[in-house]
Amino acid sequence: xxxxxxxxxxxxNQQVFICRLNEACVCVCVCVCVCxxxxxxxxxxxxxxxxxxxxxxxxxxxxxxxxxxxxxLRLLPIRSTFLQQSVQAVFRSLATLEKTVxxxxxxxxxxxxxLTFTLHCKHGLLKTHNLSFQDSESLQAVFxxxxxxxxxxxxxxxxxxxVLNFPPSLDEVTVTVSDERVWFRNHVDQEAEPSKAMLTELxxxxxxxxxxxxRARSSVTFCLKELRGLLVFAESTGLPxxxxxxxxxxxxxxxxxxSVLDGNFVLATLSDESGxxxxxxxxxxxxxxxxxxxxELESYLIAMDTSMAAGPSVPAPLAPGRVVSPTAxxxxxxxxxSEPGEDLTEEEEEPGRPPNKKFRSxxxxxxxxxxxxxxxxxxxxxxxxxxxxxxDG
Amino acid sequence: MPLxxxxxxxxxxxxxVASLDNARNISNILKAITFKDHAIFSATPNxxxxxxxxxxxxxxNAFIQADIxxxxxxxxxxxxxxxxxxxxxxxxxxxxxxTVPGVSTALRMxxxxxxxxxxxxxxxxxxxxxxxxxxxxxxxxxxxxxxxxNVTNKVIxxxxxxxxxxxxxxxTSEVLQITMSPNQPYFRLSTxxxxxxxxxxxxxxxxxxxxxxxxxTQINRYKMSLLKSSTKALAxxxxxxxxxxxxxxxxxxxxxxxxxxxxxxxxxxCCPDEEVGDD
Numbered sequence: 001x002x003x004x005x006x007x008x009x010x011x012x013n014q015q016v017f018i019c020r021l022n023e024a025c026v027c028v029c030v031c032v033c034v035c036x037x038x039x040x041x042x043x044x045x046x047x048x049x050x051x052x053x054x055x056x057x058x059x060x061x062x063x064x065x066x067x068x069x070x071x072x073l074r075l076l077p078i079r080s081t082f083l084q085q086s087v088q089a090v091f092r093s094l095a096t097l098e099k100t101v102x103x104x105x106x107x108x109x110x111x112x113x114x115l116t117f118t119l120h121c122k123h124g125l126l127k128t129h130n131l132s133f134q135d136s137e138s139l140q141a142v143f144x145x146x147x148x149x150x151x152x153x154x155x156x157x158x159x160x161x162x163v164l165n166f167p168p169s170l171d172e173v174t175v176t177v178s179d180e181r182v183w184f185r186n187h188v189d190q191e192a193e194p195s196k197a198m199l200t201e202l203x204x205x206x207x208x209x210x211x212x213x214x215r216a217r218s219s220v221t222f223c224l225k226e227l228r229g230l231l232v233f234a235e236s237t238g239l240p241x242x243x244x245x246x247x248x249x250x251x252x253x254x255x256x257x258x259s260v261l262d263g264n265f266v267l268a269t270l271s272d273e274s275g276x277x278x279x280x281x282x283x284x285x286x287x288x289x290x291x292x293x294x295x296e297l298e299s300y301l302i303a304m305d306t307s308m309a310a311g312p313s314v315p316a317p318l319a320p321g322r323v324v325s326p327t328a329x330x331x332x333x334x335x336x337x338s339e340p341g342e343d344l345t346e347e348e349e350e351p352g353r354p355p356n357k358k359f360r361s362x363x364x365x366x367x368x369x370x371x372x373x374x375x376x377x378x379x380x381x382x383x384x385x386x387x388x389x390x391x392d393g
Numbered sequence: 394m395p396l397x398x399x400x401x402x403x404x405x406x407x408x409x410v411a412s413l414d415n416a417r418n419i420s421n422i423l424k425a426i427t428f429k430d431h432a433i434f435s436a437t438p439n440x441x442x443x444x445x446x447x448x449x450x451x452x453x454n455a456f457i458q459a460d461i462x463x464x465x466x467x468x469x470x471x472x473x474x475x476x477x478x479x480x481x482x483x484x485x486x487x488x489x490x491x492t493v494p495g496v497s498t499a500l501r502m503x504x505x506x507x508x509x510x511x512x513x514x515x516x517x518x519x520x521x522x523x524x525x526x527x528x529x530x531x532x533x534x535x536x537x538x539x540x541x542x543n544v545t546n547k548v549i550x551x552x553x554x555x556x557x558x559x560x561x562x563x564x565t566s567e568v569l570q571i572t573m574s575p576n577q578p579y580f581r582l583s584t585x586x587x588x589x590x591x592x593x594x595x596x597x598x599x600x601x602x603x604x605x606x607x608x609x610t611q612i613n614r615y616k617m618s619l620l621k622s623s624t625k626a627l628a629x630x631x632x633x634x635x636x637x638x639x640x641x642x643x644x645x646x647x648x649x650x651x652x653x654x655x656x657x658x659x660x661x662x663c664c665p666d667e668e669v670g671d672d
Contacts, residue, residue: 100557114589115589123554123595123599123600123601124595124596124598124599124600124601125554125557125558125593125594125595125596125599125601126592126593126594126595126596127558127561127591127592127593127594128591128592128593128594129589129590129591130589130590130591130592131588131589132588132589
């Protein structure tokens, strides 16, 4: 299946970079996994590393594919990776790439550890970049977006306008879905002083989405930077963005698709579990009950307000470790990441700390008594960010 | 104009007087060859030649023809002096080198002869600045002995296509290898950097290629650090002629068109780095 891969491990930040190309997919992964595939007839020419094929004579990738590939490669968050820099050097200027490159040919010569990019440019100019690389251990993101419980599809403009409200310095954003609404809110770091943290929340109605399918209420937290990056691309191409996700801790897949290309960004989401539960990945709790439909915003804001004040003194409402997910399917991420900590590259929770985010106890603690049952949903140790009056009734 | 009234009286003392309505026409060209401080000026009735050299391996010449100047008076067959080019450029742009249309710095450049400073009168918006730059003993420019009869390969390209290649060149490569051949790859620029190598191939029938006259396959390497300084001239130019002679010496001639449509030339000579075989 896998035709070739380039792997580099950066020891300093313990992030792993993969660039994997196969017939259907160009995949770049850290905690972010970027996959690009091209539809039939437009596939990149690739050579199978497993089998010994001396030289590939494949078809050519069209400019949109090159552009997308270049875009994906440029998104790689690792600075120290040598190969990444080399590849980025090939696609240094996206603006000129778009204007000048007519065809792109990518070829891997496994015997010589050489990756060749051949760009056919205007006026017959031919640019050949031979990059050397080292093979390294394998890491692969396994995901199945079609089995996701929640699917949202929106025009990039809708999402761009939404994320514009967050400060550029914000690292993660939390997306919460209910039957008819979606909330985007900034994720507040566990270490942050609750009284000083500013919370921003936007609520989008399901009408705003081209496709809105929520089978399980859920709340996932992931990197905003990658979302922003994708949105820039989606806006420039005018392609709608789809979000596929299940539960906290399992990846969210952001995808742009048209007839020629299919780009999937697989982003790790913050696991709900604290370090206490590191050994059991499948115990990720069910989505938090989060129905907000019958609540007035005012009452919510009041709740927020009081919880802000009460925050620091409110104990974490639930003990860690008692949560069992009803849908304990194997984590699709786990083949790649047996250690949950690897998922959370920037956001690892320290063992021994209170099990959850401070803002969980902030809101939850003030609005409900600790451990209050939440309707038909499995009680979760999760942050519950909105009041839940409907489920109570 | 203050410049014209004042100059009448002094003109007799100068062996060289050159005036220009817009100093930028000359400062732009001089900027393109400012990779070393010292520049050798040699003026003849045909115009002004400014030479800058580096490491005895690279020589850049800017040719500013006499008709570029509104006035170009020379009382000897040849006048030579050396000045600090950086200082000269600072003087030429003393009014900030504004690019606003209609606002330009008028220049009158005068030289009284050996031992005297180079005197610049600069005027913009009624303000006149007089700069006197001490001249130095002119050095003899290196004679690269590059004559057109020894040229084995020559191509003329639209600069546009080379600009792109030069802007993308892998600067971790110590050398730039230039391959010129009557057969494939015709005209190739290659770098050998940390991350691998890269080639830029120009087919001989490209519409960027104005002239292709290669008689013999030549592969020569030139120090990237030396050639890098020629990119400033490349940026200004609209055409470039690349020639190599039988010894592998490289000549790059840039045709630069200024705002008034006049043409100047900047020429670079560079020694090959070493003899290489086929790669």
